[in-house]
Amino acid sequence: MQPIQVLLVEDDPMVRQVNRQFIEQVAGYHLIGTAKNGVEGIQQIKQLKPDLVFMDIFMPEQDGIETLKKIREKGLKVDVIAVTAANDIKTIQKMLQLGVFDYIMKPFSFDRMKHTLQNYRHFKAKIDEKNEMTQSELDTLLHKQKSSPQNSDDHLPKGLNAATLEKIVSFIGTQEASVSAEEVANGVGLARVTARRYLDYLEKQNKVKIDIQYGGVGRPVNQYRLIH
Template sequence: MEKIQVLLIEDDPMVQEVNRQFVEQVEGFTVAGVAGSGVEGMERIRTLKPDLAIMDIYMPQQDGIETLTQIRQEQLPVDVMVISAANDQKTIQRMLQYGAVDYIMKPFKFERVRQALEHYRGMKQALNHSGPVSQSELDRMLHRAAEQDAAASMGKSAASTSRNHDLLSAADELPKGLQAVTMRQIVHFLLQQPHPLSAEEVAEGVGIARVTARRYLEYLEKSGRLRLDLQYGVGRPVNKYVISSVES
């Protein structure tokens, strides 16, 4: 199959370049051209005839909503994918109603763009085959992205559950001098915190002495359940502790 031709419609040069690099990292895609506004984008669509236009919403002269509306009115044979900071329901609904094949919100990561492009490539390859499409083939095309998202979500949930179980089990195998009740209090407190904490912050949150908190935190760090995070400011760096990620 020939490479899928992509037109980037984005007014921010930096985002435009990021989009270009991301697209060209995915097998089977190439950037055929770029446009800095909806008006220029329409001109490029007519002349370049790309397979896919990746467009922003907020653009000068003509925004993404107006551009997609015009594409449909002129019945131009181009698919549209949105990458935008617009996150209000009305805008998202409008773009999807007008046939956007995917909607990615800024800031975004390469993995999300890769997933969207690979799903689009699979759908395009399936539809380019001659002959009728069966219901099962259509279901695979339409629900592939949802299945990938669900699998990723399940993987993250399982990893989080495994990490929490490992941390909670720390109270079952303590060396002499450490108490299971205190360890459980510290662990439950840490599991509720989104940011690294110092021994002083843990001591205050749990209601124990700072020296006591430090002993438990050091044990958890040495056993690999916590990660030491040195934070620098004025004076000496501060030791802060954060739950070790399964991914790291």
């Protein structure tokens, strides 16, 4: 199966970079472009012809709802996954009615993103290989997507939570160089000792690597960077 071509439509540069890194970590996907709003998104869809669009809802010039309406009105053959902070029922219903493949709320974990991408790849492979389906095959295909991992705290040590953990991972992932615990604490809005607890956990899970920085007066400083 050819790599699935993805277009990312997101106005926030930091979120756009995090989403890019998440997508690129999943096998079978290729990010072919990004857009800062719905107007650019429509232009990119016409030009690049992606298989899948990851799209925010709250965007300047043209929001995600209006963009998805135009995608359907123009008959553009592309699937859409909403990745957004919008959690009100009216918006969720509207996006579902317009046919999004999935709806992911921010902040989300890499596992949640990976689950969606794996589901979509399975879905596309089955759709592309068949001209017809039995009811049983269709039920399996549709209902396989029902269960998805949540940003659960159950697997984390006491005192840590998944949302804060993802913020830290996102922050480190957007930095050009490795960062200290103090920089993480300031960037995410935590006490330094709390940031260290999360960083220690990530290091034990092989999610971050420690670079020891020497020089100057005082003890060496641990610097952290993501392991890809």
